[in-house]
Each structure stands twice: as structure tokens, then as C-alpha cells.
Amino acid sequence: MPVEYVEFEAARQAKGLRMIVVPGIPSPWSEAAKGIFHVKRLPWKAVALDSNSDAMADWAKERSGPVAFFDDEPPRASWPQILLLAERLAPQPALLPADLRDRAQVFGLAHEICGEQGLIWERRLQGVHAGLTDAAGGFPKPVAEYLSGKYGYRAAEAARHPGRVVALLEMLAGILHAQRSAGSRFFFGDRLTAVDVYAATAMAMFKPLPPEQCPMMEFIRPTLEAMDAATSKALDPILLEHRDFIYHEFLELPLTL
Ligand SMILES: N[C@@H](CCC(=O)N[C@@H](CS)C(=O)NCC(=O)O)C(=O)O
Numbered sequence: 100m101p102v103e104y105v106e107f108e109a110a111r112q113a114k115g116l117r118m119i120v121v122p123g124i125p126s127p128w129s130e131a132a133k134g135i136f137h138v139k140r141l142p143w144k145a146v147a148l149d150s151n152s153d154a155m156a157d158w159a160k161e162r163s164g165p166v167a168f169f170d171d172e173p174p175r176a177s178w179p180q181i182l183l184l185a186e187r188l189a190p191q192p193a194l195l196p197a198d199l200r201d202r203a204q205v206f207g208l209a210h211e212i213c214g215e216q217g218l219i220w221e222r223r224l225q226g227v228h229a230g231l232t233d234a235a236g237g238f239p240k241p242v243a244e245y246l247s248g249k250y251g252y253r254a255a256e257a258a259r260h261p262g263r264v265v266a267l268l269e270m271l272a273g274i275l276h277a278q279r280s281a282g283s284r285f286f287f288g289d290r291l292t293a294v295d296v297y298a299a300t301a302m303a304m305f306k307p308l309p310p311e312q313c314p315m316m317e318f319i320r321p322t323l324e325a326m327d328a329a330t331s332k333a334l335d336p337i338l339l340e341h342r343d344f345i346y347h348e349f350l351e352l353p354l355t356l
Pocket of ligand 1: 121126127128148150162163164165176177178179213249
């Protein structure tokens, strides 16, 4: 079932589960949250983010997506909050292990993908820096300027981003290789966890799914795919094989952007 989009005011007045999502691009934070709801068969309504809307910002306390709402509870804008809400509303299938040590590992890995200084955060800042400095592969300058103010770009830290992106890709690929040797196609244990969803959706920042599966604003695709030789080498095929496996077996295709 494709995602059902409704007008903002209708969503604000509704009960149940609603979520503001980023339209037009396969933004990993939004696509992961959508994927988690899909895996759990949670019914929900989507609202396209309009970061210029003061009324939407007043509701969401944010000008970014995703932001999830359940009934009259406060908005949830961070990936762990949204994951925990989904776990509460639909405990099965669980995307977090019950064992607390395992759960801590899954959360740790998820942070290294989604959180500040994690893979997609660093990758975005890498594209922002390239865009601001007219280097190859950056976001178009107005986009880079917009994102730089919003997501913690600091020129003094920009030298860190490329190496961190490479190291994180290598770390994730290393886990998948070890798991494959142990007979598993998943990041953790032998079944789907939230990390699989985050890692699969994160690949959009390197190699978005083809247009028939991911109909997006095509002008941004070359920016997402641009990478230097070291990043290209670190983008081990096992990461894209894992993405394809997770999308085909567990997530919804084509994406509804
Ligand atoms: N708040 C989220 C991250 C949200 C985020 O980075 N959203 C970006 C994704 S590209 C966004 O909304 N971009 C569109 C915009 O800023 O207008 C979290 O920390 O889990």
C-alpha cells in the first residue's frame, strides 16, 4: 500500500499515528521511519514537510522531517523516539532485541548510522562543505547554505567528514561480512532489527534506488551519488546487496516520495 498523504490541517486534527516526512528525496531518516511503520503494519497518515510553514512548525516544534505524532502526545522528531513509539504501538515484529546487551548494541549501531557524527549525518555535511566550497559533488550552493545552518556545519570540522564516512562504511561492511560468514544476512543476530532498516535506507545517500523504484527529484540524484575514490572503494557491494535484500523482503517498493 503506498503511503497515504493528507493535508497538514487534516493531519493535525486527526487522532492516531501521523508523520511529517521529507518529500521528493529519499531522505534516510524519513524513509527509515516509514519503513519501520511498514514492517509493523502500523496504519498512519503522511504529511509532506513544508519547512516554510509556520503553522506546521508550531505543530511539530521543528522544521525538519520526520516528526511523528500519536493522538495528542508531544511530537517525536528523533529517530530513537520514533522507533520507540513504533515498538510501543506494535511490539511485534520487534525491531529491538529483548536482551539489553543486544539492544544496546543495536542502538549503538543505529546511532553510528543516523545520529550526529554518524554515517548519514557526516555524509550530508560532506556534501554541504563541497557545495559551499565549490568542490565536486556538493549540494547545489543554495541547498548547501540552507542545510549548513540547519544541521551543524562547522568549517573547522569539515576535514573530518570524508574519513569518517569511509571508516563508517568500512565498519558496517565488516559487520555484514562477519555476519555472512556466520550464516546471517542481517546486521545483528539472525533476524531483522532496526539497524537493517537504517542501513538500507542510508544507502540513498550513496546510491539511491533506480528511478522506477525511487521516483525522486532527479536533479539531486547526481549529488547523492557523487563520491571520491576512497568513498567509492569503501562502498562495499555487500552494503548494496543488503539494501536490496531488506527492501525486497521487508520494505515497500516503489518508494512513495
Ligand atoms: N531529527 C532527525 C533528523 C532529521 C533530519 O535531518 N531531517 C532532514 C533530512 S534530509 C530534513 O528534514 N531535511 C529537509 C529540510 O531540512 O528541509 C533525527 O535526528 O533523527
